[in-house]
Amino acid sequence: MNCDRICELPDSLLTQVLSYLPTKDSVKTSVFSKRWEFLWLRVPVLDLKVSDFPDENYASFIDNFLEFNRKSRMRKFKLKYDEYTYDDDRLAGWVVTTVDRGIQHLDAKGFETNMCVREFMPQNIYKCNTLVSLMLVTVGIENPEFVVSLPSLKIMHLEDVWYYDDPLIMEKIISGCPVLEDFVLIRPIDFCNLDVLQFLRVRSLSLRSFRLTFEYSVSCTYFSVEIDAPRLEYLNFNDDQSDTIVVKNMTSLSMIDIDSEFNVKFGGSRLEPGDLRKRDIIRDFLTAISCVRHMIISRRTLEVLDRYSKLGPIPKFNNLYRLQAAFSRSMLQLLLVFLESCPNLENLILDFTVSTEPEQDGLTYVPQCLLSSLECVEIRELIMGEETGEKLVRYFLKNSVVLKKLILRLEDSSIANQDSDIFKELSTFTKRSRSCEVIIIH
Numbered sequence: 034m035n036c037d038r039i040c041e042l043p044d045s046l047l048t049q050v051l052s053y054l055p056t057k058d059s060v061k062t063s064v065f066s067k068r069w070e071f072l073w074l075r076v077p078v079l080d081l082k083v084s085d086f087p088d089e090n091y092a093s094f095i096d097n098f099l100e101f102n103r104k105s106r107m108r109k110f111k112l113k114y115d116e117y118t119y120d121d122d123r124l125a126g127w128v129v130t131t132v133d134r135g136i137q138h139l140d141a142k143g144f145e146t147n148m149c150v151r152e153f154m155p156q157n158i159y160k161c162n163t164l165v166s167l168m169l170v171t172v173g174i175e176n177p178e179f180v181v182s183l184p185s186l187k188i189m190h191l192e193d194v195w196y197y198d199d200p201l202i203m204e205k206i207i208s209g210c211p212v213l214e215d216f217v218l219i220r221p222i223d224f225c226n227l228d229v230l231q232f233l234r235v236r237s238l239s240l241r242s243f244r245l246t247f248e249y250s251v252s253c254t255y256f257s258v259e260i261d262a263p264r265l266e267y268l269n270f271n272d273d274q275s276d277t278i279v280v281k282n283m284t285s286l287s288m289i290d291i292d293s294e295f296n297v298k299f300g301g302s303r304l305e306p307g308d309l310r311k312r313d314i315i316r317d318f319l320t321a322i323s324c325v326r327h328m329i330i331s332r333r334t335l336e337v338l339d340r341y342s343k344l345g346p347i348p349k350f351n352n353l354y355r356l357q358a359a360f361s362r363s364m365l366q367l368l369l370v371f372l373e374s375c376p377n378l379e380n381l382i383l384d385f386t387v388s389t390e391p392e393q394d395g396l397t398y399v400p401q402c403l404l405s406s407l408e409c410v411e412i413r414e415l416i417m418g419e420e421t422g423e424k425l426v427r428y429f430l431k432n433s434v435v436l437k438k439l440i441l442r443l444e445d446s447s448i449a450n451q452d453s454d455i456f457k458e459l460s461t462f463t464k465r466s467r468s469c470e471v472i473i474i475h
Contacts, residue, residue, distance in 0.1 A: 044072065052078040052108065056098075057085045074101045077108040079131075084115045092123055099130050106163075107131045111140040114171075122152055124172070129155045135163040137185075142170040151195045159183070159209065169194055176202050181209025192219040196230040204234040212239050219246040233258045233275075244269035268322070272296075278314050280321040289322055292331040297340070312344045320348045332359035332386065339367040347374045357382040362421040365396055372400035382411045385422060396428045403433045411440040427462055436466040443475045 051059045051073055059073040079098055083091050095112070110131040112124065124141060131139065132155070143152050151173035158167075159177045166188035174191075176199035189210065196202045207213065216235070233256075235243060240262040246269075247256070257277035260268070265283060269290040272278070276296055295315055315337070328350070335358060338347065353375045360368055360383060372378065410429050415422045429439060459471060 044075065047072060048076045051076045055080045055082075055085075057081070074098065075105075077106060078111075079107070080109065080111040082113045082115065084113075095123075095127060099127065103134075106135040108136070109138040109140070110136055111138070113140075113142040124152050125155050129157055132157045132161050132164070136161065137163050138166045139164060140166075140168040141172060143172040153195075153197065159206070161186075166190075168192075173197055174202070174206075177205055181206050183210045183213075185212065186210045187212055188215045189213060190217040192217070193221040195221065200231040201234065203230060204232075204236065207235060207237055210237070210239075213237055214239060215242045216240055217244045219244075231256055234261075235259065236261045238262075238264065240265055242267040245272055247272040247274050278318055280318050283321050284324060286322055286325045288327040288329075289325050290329040291334050294333055294337050297337050312341065315341050316345055316348070323348045323350050324352050325350065326352050327355040328353055329357045330359070332361065332364075332384075335360055335364055335367060335371070338371065339364060342367065342370050347371060350375045351377060353378055355380040355382075357384070359384040359386065361386045365421070365425075369396070369398050369400055372402055373398075376401040377406050378402040379406055380409045380411075381407060382413065383425075384413050385415055385425070396424055399432045403429070403436075406435065407433050408435055409438045409440070410436065411438075411442065413442040414444045415441050416444050426459070430462045430464045430469065430471075432465060433469070434465055436464075436469045438470050438472060440472045440474060443473060 051062065056073075056076075056079055059076055059078075062069050062073060079095065081091065081095070085091070086094070099107075110127070112127070114124075124143060128139065128141065139158075141154075151171065153173035153175050154169065156175070156178060158164075158174075159179070159181045160183075162182070162184055164183055164186050167183075167186060168188075168190040170190075170192040171194070173195040175197045183206075199205070203218075207216075216237075218233070220230070233245075236259075241264055243260065243262065243265060245258065245260075247258075255277075256275045257279075258272060258275045259279040259281075261279075261282050263282040264285050266285055266287045267289070268283075268286060271292045273294045274296055278295065295311070295318070297311060341347070347370065354377060356372075356375060356378055358368070358371070358381075368383075372381075410433070412422070412425060415426075426439070426441065429436065459473075
């Protein structure tokens with residue numbers, strides 16, 4: 034389509050096209066012709082980075098933009114400060130304006146110059162009938178002074194946000210979001226000891242996806258998290274700091290990504306035989322997610338489960354058909370124990386890590402899934418010359434009855450040649466499943 038054909042389009046359609054561009058690129062179209070000179074000002078979207086401006090005139094630019102057609106609705110307001118921005122208290126005022134103008138998508142990232150300073154968002158953010166997505170980064174939110182009402186909010190992302198006045202503030206906010214589907218909460222590293230969100234309670238009948246990250250805290254505060262979401266389909270759980278973890282009503286859970294030490298190692302005591310409370314927290318967590326179909330689990334989580342398995346049995350994951358696990362040579366026994374809890378597993382991905390820890394004895398036990406359901410095994414970062422890696426390949430080929438594919442992603446690409454000694458050695462390994470195809474990828 035040439036320029037003349039584009040110019041034949043109505044203004045409403047042109048502004049819609051411009052709304053998909055960052056504002057700095059939308060402004061550039063003003064040089065096209067007289068008709069385009071002010072067309073960008075009618076776009077119901079403001080998408081800016083402070084770094085787009087060579088000096089500090091971004092504030093006047095935003096003020097002028099919001100003043101133009103001030104009675105029209107705003108569809109999207111996105112503003113990102115950078116680490117070199119001086120403290121600026123005007124963000125809250127702009128948020129007030131955009132909320133009053135029926136904003137649908139609000140995305141604000143505050144300044145990072147001082148880690149102990151946050152600009153707090155205005156109260157009208159809690160009563161916005163039009164808001165569909167809310168993303169707040171490096172700002173603060175206060176306890177709502179009234180019942181929260183966000184009837185259209187489907188997506189909420191809160192990262193490095195301070196929560197002031199009420200430890201139950203998050204429960205109040207979520208209770209006012211009846212159609213919330215996607216929630217991301219990345220808690221700040223509280224060097225300033227101002228994050229008072231001690232009790233995180235996520236109760237929602239609509240939530241389908243939840244990502245929680247809480248890696249580090251310098252305070253000695255007691256933290257707890259409770260997740261009650263019967264329609265939740267995806268959970269990304271990365272919480273090393275909560276002393277109490279309660280997860281329930283996970284009947285719809287399809288996929289989980291676990292990267293947590295359950296406050297057992299870092300920031301907490303080790304899991305000892307007499308620590309029944311920690312044992313029960315881990316047991317109840319595993320039981321609550323046992324209906325999951327796809328699981329990704331980190332090495333450090335498996336290390337905690339290794340200690341847990343000596344105190345109590347790992348629950349059965351009867352619905353689990355796909356598992357991706359990171360492990361090392363010292364975790365071979367745990368791998369088999371965990372696979373025994375997955376009797377219907379079909380796909381297994383192992384992220385192999387060579388460590389200096391001694392190898393555990395015993396690749397002799399064969400879990401049920403190898404005898405009846407396991408069809409594909411993929412081993413990543415494999416070093417065939419390393420003894421444990423070779424044992425692992427032999428083990429799966431020898432004991433997997435219905436295995437169709439064994440995929441080996443080699444760390445050293447130089448040995449992936451079919452004429453190499455290692456490839457010839459692979460061809461001599463015993464295969465219990467005659468239809469199994471060994472695929473080498475580098």
